[in-house]
Amino acid sequence: MDDARELSRRTALALGGTGALGSALILAGCAPGSDSGGGGDDSGTGTDAGDGATPTDAAGEDVAALADIPVGGAISATIGGEPVLLSQPTAGEVVAFSAICTHQGCTVAPEGAALICPCHGSTFDPATGDVEQGPALEPLPSVPVSVDGDRVIAG
Structure with missing residues (x-):
């Protein structure tokens, strides 16, 4: 039996x-925070947007002109081939975030003074990357950049 x-x-x-x-x-x-949405990179190249790291070969990469980023606004760019958002919260201060939404991996875009995910409507603060409206629960990972004269540089 x-x-x-x-x-x-x-x-x-x-x-x-x-x-x-x-x-x-x-x-x-x-599920929120799921890796299946494409938020990270499993290729082994070290470009995982989830940890705020830039690709090793992208350090020092010229990303954008400071004048192209509106004060109080943001633009889309790439660093090491990965989509990022560059924001200038105050004149001369630039911050960068992965453009990959932490909800399901869609590409977030700047719209006026906000960062908006076109897939499900999550909005993020352009100065901090924090979630302003879900369904995303996690902020956009920061990406290190610096200002060198009138240029924004990766790393």
């Missing part, structure tokens, strides 16, 4: 378990 029960349990797992597991994996992909 144990063999019959074991066989039916195996059959049930083989037939029904796959659907339950598949459903759980799909739901996990929608």
